[in-house]
Amino acid sequence: MYMANDNRYDSMLYRRCGKSGLKLPVLSLGLWHNFGYTKSYESARSMARKAFDLGITHFDLANNYGPPAGSAEECFGHILKEDLMPYRDELIISTKAGYWMWSGPYGDNGSRKHLIASLEQSLKRMGLEYVDIFYHHRADPETPLEETMGALADIVKSGKALYAGISNYAPEQAKEAFRLLREMGVPCLIHQPSYSMLNRWVEDGLLDLLEEEGVGSIAFSPLSQGVLTSRYLSGIPADSRATVPGGFLRPESITEAVLSKVRRLSMIAAERGQTMAQMALAWVLRGGRVTTALIGASRVEQIEENVATVQNLEFSEDELTRIDDILNSNEG
Numbered sequence: 001m002y003m004a005n006d007n008r009y010d011s012m013l014y015r016r017c018g019k020s021g022l023k024l025p026v027l028s029l030g031l032w033h034n035f036g037y038t039k040s041y042e043s044a045r046s047m048a049r050k051a052f053d054l055g056i057t058h059f060d061l062a063n064n065y066g067p068p069a070g071s072a073e074e075c076f077g078h079i080l081k082e083d084l085m086p087y088r089d090e091l092i093i094s095t096k097a098g099y100w101m102w103s104g105p106y107g108d109n110g111s112r113k114h115l116i117a118s119l120e121q122s123l124k125r126m127g128l129e130y131v132d133i134f135y136h137h138r139a140d141p142e143t144p145l146e147e148t149m150g151a152l153a154d155i156v157k158s159g160k161a162l163y164a165g166i167s168n169y170a171p172e173q174a175k176e177a178f179r180l181l182r183e184m185g186v187p188c189l190i191h192q193p194s195y196s197m198l199n200r201w202v203e204d205g206l207l208d209l210l211e212e213e214g215v216g217s218i219a220f221s222p223l224s225q226g227v228l229t230s231r232y233l234s235g236i237p238a239d240s241r242a243t244v245p246g247g248f249l250r251p252e253s254i255t256e257a258v259l260s261k262v263r264r265l266s267m268i269a270a271e272r273g274q275t276m277a278q279m280a281l282a283w284v285l286r287g288g289r290v291t292t293a294l295i296g297a298s299r300v301e302q303i304e305e306n307v308a309t310v311q312n313l314e315f316s317e318d319e320l321t322r323i324d325d326i327l328n329s330n331e332g
Helices: 043-052 069-092 113-128 147-158 169-182 206-213 254-273 276-289 298-311 317-327
Strands: 015-017 021-027 027-030 058-060 092-097 131-136 163-168 189-194 216-219 292-295
Touching: 015 206, 021 027, 027 043, 027 092, 027 298, 043 069, 043 254, 069 113, 069 147, 092 113, 113 131, 113 147, 131 147, 131 189, 147 163, 147 169, 163 169, 169 189, 189 206, 206 216, 276 292, 276 298, 292 298
Parallel strands: 027 058, 027 292, 058 092, 092 131, 131 163, 163 189, 189 216, 216 292
Antiparallel strands: 015 021
């Protein structure tokens, strides 16, 4: 029988999510790639347990995570039943809807029909009465934003989610979503954008908006699908994400110019006593503007490595300048 580590809260750092009363660990575990039916259940179970033992209380899912779609939630439901349900009140469990999930006109996007039906399915797959955070996964230009935000607000008021969030919204869309939710009496808790050393779009207005609105943030792909690690420095491994047909990480995006930057960044990481992955996570979390960074993992050891990041989240001005010089360089 699983018994959680008594010292699980000793080394993890927690940040308040926007102006809410909720605190999140600075590292959250995403179940996107390695918790579906194509992976080992016992490996997924070991990673979830290790994450919680190290103070990661936030588990991030979506209706379509797997593969196949829905299987990550089913897998996590089994882990909850076998190990984590006694600790339910210590967990933040989030899920999302908006990307394609089932056939027909109601299987994706931002309609009230899709969001409510999807959440009902997610709750059944995980064996839960409620989730802590429910997100609209992406902006839908065809559905009135009032309808989408109204569905999120009603879901929270129904008790099937404690907080509402959005993901992949541009600043202008996000600002209007925040206004609508606030007027409906359900302030937006959190925004989930992509953000990494190699993908800095949130610095062009979104982070400022979140700070002004009092909304928290959770950065996904902070390691740029593994590029900001040592994994690709000597080429593309045969078992890597870049070799998966139709995957998000495409081999052509791993250019020599990108790898040159990562090699130079790795030298700064070594000076800091960190791995490249640890420094990349620390950089996203620098200054406290990002509430939490979303990590993925295929092995327990990766979770241990990533959690060790919290031991050094500070950067000197010289380090930040050197990092910016590398990131802005056109050298290949």
